[in-house]
Amino acid sequence: MTELKTELHDYLREAREALVWKLDGLSDYDIRRPMTPTGTNLLGLLKHLASVAAGYFGETFGRPFAEPLPWLDEGAEVNADMWATADESRQQILDLYRRVWTHADATIDALELDATGRVPWWRPERNQVTLHRILVHMLAETDRHAGHADIIRELIDGAAGLTASKSNLPPEDAASWRAYRDRLEATARMFEG
DSSP: OHHHHHHHHHHHHHHHHHHHHTTTTOOHHHHHOOOSTTOOOHHHHHHHHHHHHHHHTTGGGTOOOSSOOGGGSTTOOTTGGGSOOTTSOHHHHHHHHHHHHHHHHHHHHHSOTTOEEEOTTSOGGGOEEEHHHHHHHHHHHHHHHHHHHHHHHHHHHOOOSSSSSOOOSOOOOHHHHHHHHHHHHHHHHTTOO
């Protein structure tokens, strides 16, 4: 079980780092830009993941995150965790995310995979969980939003890849990528209605 916990934790750490890397080198405007019709933006993804990780690795296991997260309070604006207000800086959100990591990592280190907790915001018939389930849940949640961040970053400035040191993409130049995209577009147009 220890090996499985270590493996899940390592994947979670890698996903966190990939998400943070997507902000590197961008302006404050670009990290806040709503790039989809539903407002998805890079800094908001980080704020959201900090918020949910604080709950899942905190309150769920009787280890509440010590800082208030007012955007999660009852009566808070809908989607308040999905964007940074003008008063919330990049550094504040990054620092919050890292403090939540530390808190989450302490919970993961302190508990066995079969340790039980309760997710108060889930339906009663399914809110009893194990650390294993929450680790898998948060790994999926983090990777899902890291994928969103991949696309958002590519839309902003064309930067793509897993991390600064591990692109995870074929080694193509800009002309090759344009030709590849053009070929896909031509194929898609064959199916236009």
